[in-house]
Amino acid sequence: MMTSRILLVDDDEALCISIAGQLHAGGFETVIVSRIGEAVISLKSHTFDAVVTDVNLPDGNGIELASQVRTQWPDIPVLVMTAYGNMDTAVAALRAGAADFISKPVDMELLTLSLGRAVETRRLKQELRSLKSMMSQDMSVFGFVGDSAPMKRLFGLIARTAATDVTALITGESGTGKEMVAQSIHHQSSRRAGPFVAINCTALPETLLESELFGYIKGAFTDARADHQGLLQRAHGGTLFLDEIGDMPLGLQGKLLRVLEQRTFRPVGATREVAFDARIISATHADLAAAVNDKKFREDLYYRLNVLQLSLPPLRERGRDVLLLAQFFVEQMAPRMGVAVSAIRHDAAKKLLVYPWPGNVRELKNCIERALALCEADEITVADLPDRIAETHSIQSIVRENQPTELVTLDELEKRYIQKVLTILGGNKAQTARVLGIERKSLYRKLERMGK
Ligand SMILES: Nc1ncnc2c1ncn2[C@@H]1O[C@H](COP(=O)(O)OP(=O)(O)OP(=O)(O)O)[C@@H](O)[C@H]1O
Ligand SMILES: [Mg+2]
Incomplete structure (x- = not known):
């Protein structure tokens, strides 16, 4: 954690020294001045993360200093000490x-908390601004956004997978971007000029899924009035993406295994085998093992599909990527929706960071x-967020919820946090x-102890 620089403006020298000493213990470095004139000179020549000022000063009023800082250095938060x-x-x-x-008299714990919050807000504002300029340089790979350590590792793995032609299995909770991973692999692979064909195994009943995959020839069954090319064939030279593979019926699993082993397949009702030439990428949100x-x-199909596994981390484990993605979506969708919103305000950003x-x-x-x-x-604020997100609080504010100085075991x-997440x-x-x-079991035990 970087130390933060605080400008302390008060003509009570003894108080200043005492505050500076205590702030030092809290990780803040303090510069002390006793007049507004000196404060302005310091602000012009040095960078500060926050200003703490008294109201009655020898050459003016601390509140005027606050408004001057607001116009000249709008990013620097000012805390005013009042009687x-x-x-x-x-x-x-x-x-x-x-x-x-x-x-005043200053409660040091409160001052440290409040300064911590103010400095965090300032950092968040700066971060949000730099996100905007990052996005305009288009830092995403095929619109696939991520800068956190687990996502960087994943991008590396995608590139290595794309360089091979083996089957890959993508795992991850729903909405983590499994289909995007499959597309990225395809677009970076030597098959990129070929088709990318996707099918969701959950969407169709077994017989339909089979005829969709394998295709059929005219007369194979009552409704087969003409030949129908299956997805296995349409993916020829490209990539076949089998989404929600865990939902593929057992009967079809055996047939798919045969395709993978023999690299040929037979459309329903056909007498001749057709060559299969596509890379299979499958995805699941379920625990296939x-x-x-x-x-x-x-089991045999599982090992065939799972030659390389790419697992997507849940969003809550990607740290600041939440903000990067949010800014990306603003810039992607606002023009299409015809709205002139270009940024996310820090209050909304804070909520996005703590929501799970x-x-x-x-x-x-x-x-x-x-x-x-x-x-x-022109900015998204907390009021624009759904209640469940706007009402999320950080652990720090859970602690502070009732009494500013209440500290709990x-x-x-843990109890309060579990309750919060559950709600x-x-x-x-x-x-x-x-x-x-x-583990779910361990949650049940904890809830039981909480009397739930
Ligand atoms: N890292 C990312 N960068 C940009 N957009 C993303 C990213 N991850 C996901 N998306 C977008 O989020 C949405 C969900 O992604 P996708 O459909 O790939 O998820 P999924 O894991 O396949 O979800 P499901 O399990 O529900 O099928 C899509 O609109 C996708 O474009
Ligand atoms: Mg999907």
Whole structure:
């Protein structure tokens, strides 16, 4: 963590030294000045992450300093120290653009918390601005956005997979981008000039799925009035993407295995074999190994499909990628929707960062689309987010929820956090366990102890 530089403006030297000492322990470096004139000179010559100022100063008023900082250095938050109980001054300070006010005598814990929050907001604002310029340089690979460590590893794996012609299995929760991975592999592979053909194994009943995949010849069955080319053949020279492979009926699994082993197949009703020449990429959100154990998925086919496995991390494990993706979707969708929104405000960004995204990137994309439709300004704000997201709180604010200084035990914090996640996810325990990163059984035990 970088240390933050604070400009402290107060003519009470003893107080300044004491505050600076305590802030130092909290990871802040402090520069002390006693007049507004000196404060302005310091601001012009150095960078600060925040300003903390007293109200009555020898050469003027701290509230005026707050409004001057707001116009000249709009990114630097100002905290105003006001006499205890003097609400008029506090309100005047906030009106002048102060980020917060702190009552005197100064409660150091509160000052540190408030400064931490103000500095975090400033960083977030800077980050959001730099995201905008990053996007305009089009940093995504085929519109596939990600800058977090697990996504960079995945991009490397995609490139290595694309360089081979082996079958690949893509795993990941729903909405994590499995189909995008399949397309990226195809577009980077030597088969890129060939077709990319996708089929969702969940969507069709067994007989239809079979005739879709293998095709049929005229007269193969009552409705077969003409030859029908199957997807196995349409994918010739390209890539065949089998989505939700876990839902393929057992009978068809055997037939698919045969295609993979012999590199030929026979359309329904045909007498001759046809050559199969496509790379198969399959995807599943289910645990295929478990399905193999339960005899719902053929083990031999599993090993055939799973030569290379690419697993997509859930969005909640991708850190700041949430903001990168959100900005990407704003820039992608706003022009199409004909709205003049170009950014995400820091208050909304904070919520996006703490919400656990059970529906992953797809949920984020829908959320941004909805926000763009509702947004009345040129930035998306918290008011444009759905309630479940706007009402998410960081762990820090869960701690602060009732009393600013209330500190709870880890046990209590855990209980509150579990309750929070459970509420956000509408009481879905399986999802809650996933978001919390624990086994379902262990969630049940914890809930039982909480009397749920
Ligand atoms: N990293 C990303 N960058 C940009 N867009 C993404 C990214 N990941 C996913 N998307 C977008 O999010 C949506 C969902 O992605 P996709 O359909 O690939 O997910 P999936 O894992 O196949 O989901 P499901 O399991 O529901 O089928 C798509 O609109 C896709 O374009
Ligand atoms: Mg999909």
